Amino acid sequence: MSARRSTAATLLTLAVATAALAGCSQKKDDKASSDAVKVNATDTACEVSKTSFPAGHVVLDITNKGSKTTEVYVYAAGDKIVTERENIGPGTKATINAEIKAGSYEIACKPGMVGDGIRQKITVTGDASAAAAPADPRLTAAVDAYRKYAQEQADLTVPAVEAFAAAIKAGDVEKAKSLYAPSRTGWERTEPVAESFGDIDPKTDTREDGLEAGQEWTGWHKLEKSLFADAKIGDDEKKLADQLVTDLKDWQKKIPEAEITATSMANGAKELLDEVATGKITGEEDRYSHTDLADFAANVEGAKKAYELLKPVASEKDAELAKTLDSEFAATEALLAKYKQADGTYTSYDKVADAERKTFSDAVNALGEPLSKLAAAVVVK
Numbered sequence: 001m002s003a004r005r006s007t008a009a010t011l012l013t014l015a016v017a018t019a020a021l022a023g024c025s026q027k028k029d030d031k032a033s034s035d036a037v038k039v040n041a042t043d044t045a046c047e048v049s050k051t052s053f054p055a056g057h058v059v060l061d062i063t064n065k066g067s068k069t070t071e072v073y074v075y076a077a078g079d080k081i082v083t084e085r086e087n088i089g090p091g092t093k094a095t096i097n098a099e100i101k102a103g104s105y106e107i108a109c110k111p112g113m114v115g116d117g118i119r120q121k122i123t124v125t126g127d128a129s130a131a132a133a134p135a136d137p138r139l140t141a142a143v144d145a146y147r148k149y150a151q152e153q154a155d156l157t158v159p160a161v162e163a164f165a166a167a168i169k170a171g172d173v174e175k176a177k178s179l180y181a182p183s184r185t186g187w188e189r190t191e192p193v194a195e196s197f198g199d200i201d202p203k204t205d206t207r208e209d210g211l212e213a214g215q216e217w218t219g220w221h222k223l224e225k226s227l228f229a230d231a232k233i234g235d236d237e238k239k240l241a242d243q244l245v246t247d248l249k250d251w252q253k254k255i256p257e258a259e260i261t262a263t264s265m266a267n268g269a270k271e272l273l274d275e276v277a278t279g280k281i282t283g284e285e286d287r288y289s290h291t292d293l294a295d296f297a298a299n300v301e302g303a304k305k306a307y308e309l310l311k312p313v314a315s316e317k318d319a320e321l322a323k324t325l326d327s328e329f330a331a332t333e334a335l336l337a338k339y340k341q342a343d344g345t346y347t348s349y350d351k352v353a354d355a356e357r358k359t360f361s362d363a364v365n366a367l368g369e370p371l372s373k374l375a376a377a378v379v380v381k
Contacts, residue, residue: 035059036095037122039107041088042066046109046118055126057263057379060096060107064088071110072096073117076103079198082259083267086113086274097375099261102126113278115212139262139378142309146265147255149305150193153186154252160186161248165241168223168233177227181291181345184220187248188295189302191275192268193258200251204244207284218243221286228288266310266375269303273368276300281361283349293346296360297336300367304329307374314377321370321377328367335363 036059038049043066062085064070069089074082082105083098102124108117164183167176187194187205195201202212204219211217218240226237279285280296307314307325315322339347352360 036061037107039063039072039109040065041070041072041109041111043068043111044118046072046107046120048107048120048122050122051120052123052125055100055102055124058098058100058124060085060098062088062094062096064090064092064094066090066111068111069113071113071117073108073110074098074100074122075106075108075119075198080259081192081196081198083264084195084271085267086271087278094372095376096267097263097379098267099263100124101259114210136262136313138312139310142262142265142313143260145309146306147258147260149309150190150258150260151252151255153190153302154248154255155186157183157186158245158248158252161245165245168227168241169238171233173227173231173233176223176233177289180220180224180227180289181286181294184291184295185298188272188275188298189305191299191302192264192271193255193260194251195271196258196264197251197254200247200254203247204251207287209284219247220244221288224286224288262310262313262378263375265306266371266378269306269374270368270371272299272303273364273371276364277361277368281357281364283357286349290349290351291346292349293336293339293352297340297346300329300332300336303371304333307371310374310378314374318373318377321373324370325367325374328363328370332363332367335360 037053039060039062040047041062041064060072060074060083062072067090069087071084071086072088072094073084076082082100083096085094085096088094105122105124106119107122108119110117160179160183164176164179167179191201191205194205202215205221206215206217206219207221208217208225223237223240223244226232226234275285276296276299280292280299283290283292285295286292307329311322314325336346339352341347
């Protein structure tokens with residue numbers, strides 16, 4: 001056979017093989033697409049394609065057909081967050097991979113990212129006592145290590161908050177201001193775990209513009225306003241400081257109960273980047289203290305911890321994704337390091353120019369996009 005005919009035959013063979021593989025892949029993709037729960041979110045509706053499906057690995061394919069940025073949550077009883085995706089812009093799509101046990105839940109769409117959301121009840125069928133997915137020993141180890149990390153962060157947070165509260169109760173405004181950002185670090189690193197308990201996050205970390213009708217404003221940001229905007233400490237602030245300690249001790253005790261899976265870790269890492277995009281970059285999160293970069297750094301640290309624990313599996317299944325995430329985490333950390341001062345604090349965010357904030361935004365987007373694919377890379381097949 002001539003070299004030319006040999007080449008042609010080889011190309012034909014490759015083409016046939018490629019077509020066959022593509023056909024198999026297409027069938028798998030079609031099956032995955034048909035198995036997915038489609039969520040069409042608008043400004044006035046939250047349409048769910050299936051209200052009953054089997055326990056285990058669940059894919060939510062979300063399309064925002066509304067005019068407002070939205071969020072989609074899966075809630076268990078008591079508004080315990082099972083999984084979520086924030087910051088889904090108008091006309092855009094998002095995919096959530098999650099491991100969900102049998103039980104009754106609600107899917108909520110939140111146009112404008114406020115309120116209780118437009119809700120649809122769903123039923124996940126199967127054995128409620130069964131594990132959500134077969135265990136890869138490496139993923140089991142990652143989950144165990146992450147739970148330990150979450151507990152460590154809670155254990156570090158409580159004494160830091162007690163010191164913050166003690167300064168408030170002593171009437172020492174300046175000392176309390178200096179302890180505000182450090183008291184939040186452990187919380188910000190593991191916020192998706194804290195949010196999963198439903199009632200703790202609204203009591204401790206709600207901003208004034210995020211209050212629901214009839215909700216009393218308590219927690220860090222109420223104290224932040226008193227300290228940094230009003231420069232005052234009264235009896236109400238002292239009571240709020242005690243309440244903050246109590247609420248965070250409740251969080252600390254609940255860590256062992258948290259539903260943590262490999263996919264929830266991956267989704268949580270993306271949620272931390274969404275937190276940065278929707279609150280820290282804009283300066284809304286710590287609008288009185290301007291300590292946004294401290295929270296930003298803690299969010300990135302927490303996201304990286306989850307990724308590093310999952311990396312042995314993720315890099316095996318998607319080496320390019322792992323390579324990209326390594327690079328983007330390094331770039332974001334290098335950017336933050338430029339604003340870290342000798343005493344370990346970060347530049348006050350009101351001193352960061354708009355052009356610099358745009359650089360931060362670009363870095364977060366560059367990291368957030370591949371991070372959104374991490375959950376799919378650790379799904380047990």
